Amino acid sequence: MARTTGSDGEKTRNAIDAAAKRLIARIGYEAMSMRQLAEEVGVQPAAFYRYYPNKQELLFSVMRDHMERLLGAWQQENGKAQGVRERFAAFIRFHIQYHVERRDDVHIANMELRSLSADNLAIIVKLRSTYEGSLRDILDEGIEAGAFDIADIALTTRAIIAMTTGVNVWFRADDRLTASEVAENYVELGLRLVGAKKIETIAKGGRDVPVGPKIRSF
Amino acid sequence: MARTTGSDGEKTRNAIDAAAKRLIARIGYEAMSMRQLAEEVGVQPAAFYRYYPNKQELLFSVMRDHMERLLGAWQQENGKAQGVRERFAAFIRFHIQYHVERRDDVHIANMELRSLSADNLAIIVKLRSTYEGSLRDILDEGIEAGAFDIADIALTTRAIIAMTTGVNVWFRADDRLTASEVAENYVELGLRLVGAKKIETIAKGGRDVPVGPKIRSF
DNA sequence: GAATTAATTGAACGTTCGTTTTATTAATTC
DNA sequence: GAATTAATAAAACGAACGTTCAATTAATTC
Numbered sequence A, B: 001m002a003r004t005t006g007s008d009g010e011k012t013r014n015a016i017d018a019a020a021k022r023l024i025a026r027i028g029y030e031a032m033s034m035r036q037l038a039e040e041v042g043v044q045p046a047a048f049y050r051y052y053p054n055k056q057e058l059l060f061s062v063m064r065d066h067m068e069r070l071l072g073a074w075q076q077e078n079g080k081a082q083g084v085r086e087r088f089a090a091f092i093r094f095h096i097q098y099h100v101e102r103r104d105d106v107h108i109a110n111m112e113l114r115s116l117s118a119d120n121l122a123i124i125v126k127l128r129s130t131y132e133g134s135l136r137d138i139l140d141e142g143i144e145a146g147a148f149d150i151a152d153i154a155l156t157t158r159a160i161i162a163m164t165t166g167v168n169v170w171f172r173a174d175d176r177l178t179a180s181e182v183a184e185n186y187v188e189l190g191l192r193l194v195g196a197k198k199i200e201t202i203a204k205g206g207r208d209v210p211v212g213p214k215i216r217s218f
Numbered sequence C: 001g002a003a004t005t006a007a008t009t010g011a012a013c014g015t016t017c018g019t020t021t022t023a024t025t026a027a028t029t030c
Numbered sequence D: 001g002a003a004t005t006a007a008t009a010a011a012a013c014g015a016a017c018g019t020t021c022a023a024t025t026a027a028t029t030c
Helices: A009-027 A034-041 A044-052 A053-076 A086-102 A103-111 A118-144 A153-165 A179-193 A199-208 B009-027 B034-041 B047-052 B054-077 B084-103 B103-111 B118-144 B153-164 B179-193 B198-205
Strands: none
Touching: A009 A034, A009 A044, A009 A053, A009 A103, A034 A044, A053 A086, A053 A118, A053 B118, A086 A103, A086 A118, A086 A153, A086 A179, A118 A153, A153 A179, A153 B153, A153 B179, A179 B153, A179 B179, A199 B009, B009 B034, B009 B047, B009 B103, B034 B047, B054 B084, B054 B103, B054 B118, B084 B103, B084 B118, B084 B153, B084 B179, B118 B153, B153 B179
């Protein structure tokens, strides 16, 4: 046999991508063999090399596509929010919702960095820090506006990223909480972490008017 | 050649364990070959099988030993703290300090769960949940005592674990912050997350005396 | 409908994998 | 110092690895 009836390059490419994400997310890039991937797709191993030059490019493509989609989706979402507090809440909602909806993508992006070649790693790391930087910008903005009380911005940014990304470790769709319930819980936790002041307090003055004696709100 | 002069089973075993931890932490269990490990130790690949029946047992042994050491160390530390708030702070300090001191162990424990056989995974997962349960117990205790204000205990427990464990991703010993400075920052963040009340407030009444109208502190 | 292009198979490449077997030497015991 | 045990080396096992190549057939173009 050779070309099969009804064969279609685009369909096969999509099938390869989908199967690869499933497999890499479940057993890991190193553990996934090309024969395993081919079987999942329903083709011979050699067919893969019409679509990717090698295994590494497949991983890189999956991760780059994911990061660019993530960044694009957040940029779109970011435009809607009004005010720091709402923008901060929007970020957390977005982050958790996106992570829950594209679990495999996110899991791969978090776990397979070490399987990337040096060049590819540099590119992905850059995209990551762009994304995390957009959260940091919100924290900066919140401090400027006098809405947040943060001791160490970089550290707090990382804490929030770690906390919210961690949802993917335990969240199951059939759990007691829906994705948006989880998200709202994390919005509350996030607001605590950044020391968000009561809305009235901000409205009354912002950073130029001290809120009273320098006592933390907890 | 066969047995080498000065050869010692205990030393070789320790060398294997140390090299394995280094390698697995850096490149991953699947990516580490037995020949690579042997070379790192300075023996032939076959020598390994005097100490472990196979590669999987090595990974399991590394992870089980780590979890048991972690649990033991926390039990010892847990006895010292007085009061919920201090016990909570002690947990965070301990967790971060331990993670920073045994980076490879912790990294392996977090990354290589999927490389464990089903039986071994069940054992490690049990040890993990015992450890995480000890944090949950502190949150329970804090709520009981009226010292904490927590909406969802299970979720908050996981948030704290994720947040503090995440330190390992970015912490470098030569960074601007020392391990204990980082730990103190996270203690503050942790206290915010659990809605820890001001010490005077607790002293004045505990949970039986309402702190005022039911308004969150932020 | 012939020529061309797209998609895939089947077989094989050399390499590396985890592991086993056997032989050999060092250290310890008696 | 002979017998025993401990610790290794050396070589090989079959299986699996990522990848390449040539042949073949389906779909498309002209």
